Amino acid sequence: MRPIIYSDAPPPPAPSFLRHPYSLDEFSTVSREQEDLALQFKLQRQQLDDFHQNFWFDSNTRFEAAKQAILAGLPPSASPLDEEKVLSDFYTQWYIQEAHRTDAYTKEWRRRNFALIKLSFRVQIQQFAKAVTDFLPFKK
Secondary structure, three states: OOOOOOOOOOOOOOOOOOOOOOOHHHHOOOOHHHHHHHHHHHHHHHHHHHHHHHHHHHHHHHHHHHHHHHHHOOOOOOOHHHHHHHHHHHHHHHHHHHHHHHHHHHHHHHHHHHHHHHHHHHHHHHHHHHHHHHHOOOOO
């Protein structure tokens, strides 16, 4: 699997050798709560992607190792039909063996994904509310 590249990744931190006489947070037009929620969303999204990547990387690695072990156990005189039979049995056994683990992963992935969707919705509502209040002529 390929790594995920986000279009809205946070910018790299400013070099520490740059000194500024004022706290740049004083001039922020985005509230601290909005920044925190957006950052929480980005972190949870990355954690979900890491969870997904790690599960399938581990699963695929173990699958390929087990498959190679099965194939290595075949005698050199085995016919292609014998190989297909052994692989068919292996695939069936692998599916049965991994069903519980895959079901647990799927349940956890769905739970995390739904929480991420809710958080994304909250971030979008906040951004919409800010856009509306910025647009309105009667600001405080």
